[in-house]
Amino acid sequence: MAKKLQGETFLLSANELRSGKVVFFTSTGWSSSSSEAIKIKVDEIEKYEEISIKEEKKCIIISPKFVELDEAGNIRTLRDKIRNSGITIKI
């Protein structure tokens, strides 16, 4: 899961099992708001990987992944930006 990550800081994200909703890991559990998410340093990755495995086993989330942040602390890739803020088009 932590393969080929770029950068120094990350968020832990996933989809909620029951709803499929995109969620981020915060100090009080999973939330839809990325701004509340815990900023994870490179050397903490393993610890959060373990957390995500436990949360998966508890049937709370699926498809956990780390979201890369840039130096300014913003989400780095377009895919993760869209995943965080929703589709870029009007229906």
Next chain:
Amino acid sequence: MYKYSDIDKKIIASRVKQFENQVNRRIEGRLTEEEFKPLRLMNGLYLQLHAYMLRIAIPYGELSSKQLRKIAFIADKYDRGYGHFTTRQNIQFNWPKLLEVPEILRELSSVEMHAIQTSGNCIRNISSDHLAGLTLNEIEDPRPWCEIIRKWSTFHPEFSFLPRKFKIAVIGCTEDRAAMLVHDIGLRIIKRKNQVGFEIFVGGGQGRTPIIGKKIRDFLPKKDILNYLEAILTTYNQEGRRDNIYKARIKILVRELGIEKFRSLVEENFSKLSNKELEIDDKSIEEIFGFFRLPPLKPNTNQIPSKNNHEYQNWIKQNVIPHKIQGYSIVQISLKAPKKPPGDATSNQMIALAEISEKFSFSEIRVTHEQNLVLPHVSNDELFNLWNQLKIQNLATPNLGLITDTICCPGMDYCALATARSIPISQKISSHFNNYLKQKEIGDLKIKISGCINACGHHHVGNIGILGLDRKGQESYQITLGGSAKEDAAIGEIVGPSFSENDLIDAIEKILDTYKKHKRNKSDDFLSVFRRIGIKEFKKDLYDNFTKKA
């Protein structure tokens, strides 16, 4: 239209129960995601970028008004009020909740619909010509054959775990409106010495290795079709690669063995395995054909109302074609209105369309692989009334077959595999070329857009194909020229280095300038000019101009 038998109904109902049970076991932790994933995929349930996605089959593109109303109801109650018609006669919901999917499937089963064969390494939803049964030059209606193949394939125990997914399309005339030649198997109904049978193509496909299907059989009597399909599938099942997902499709096997060798293996299996049970007798054929009879249309001399209204006249010219029964028309409804995501329809549009189809088209609606809809049997004298009603729903855009009638996959706005967005590109094209006369001047032109190399948006077979790529974190668009998904199918050629989103419209304009420069007369369309002058000319004009500009 096909009606479920009691057995069909039982099978679908028990499948819903089974899935409900699987979902419950998943929620309670008795199934891991690894165990559950293949089960949900067998019921059309994916996980995309933002949420789950449910893909529902619309077998051979046929919908009744009742079914469309149910889809609208599901969109409102369980999703976000819209659905996306795909390039293989399916519809997708982008936001269903796992817990509610069994309920959605139950609702669907009440109108004889399901999500089986829309995912996984099985024989997928059989697709067909959206004008099946409606045109004069058809040898035979392909829909009954789709249904015969569907019955055979749905729960075929040997073909539920193929090396990779498997797509079949069936057409009934020379014109290919189902992209048959880029399917794993393409069947064309033909007539030989007064006998009707199939011409069979195999090993076509898109994705990262686009290939045009090769002819494996000149002619096969109708009664043998299931035995022959069984022989192809068995050969693929035995010989196809399971060690490498990128080499697992039948197209790679056919390419690696060569069509001659592949054919001899299939013919060997055909003579070895053919059995009487799979032979279709005339009585069964007739029975299935009974479901696909035309509604009671009486030939008449009704004329299309002529009105002094440009918009209406444009729509008649562009979207309406004659029905084989005199006095009736086939109305094609564009789902490519300006600024709208191609192939999307809102629940309000669906409800209105269900009602419109009841009033004007015997409650029938068809879905096309080009992400549009069709009202198959409209009386000529009703066309003006119909147009007025479609217009209110933003469903009367007169652009069928023109540059703004783009095919487009969901791209990075929805899809976890995407390398770039595709819908905004399509929207830019539709805004830029919005003017009907400008589009008409360009003429027939198919632009097809995919958000990654998997090619769900058919870019390889677009006259102009656009492939969204990721170049060092930036979206970038590669252009191919000269592709076709029709009976003259061809894979487009890459014109050169890719363009940024901002430069893309300029690039398309330059390509069109080259086309216009070489166009000889009104009927000389883009593809004909491309085939005559080749890619070099386009390349030169395109990149010289861009260098000059820079």
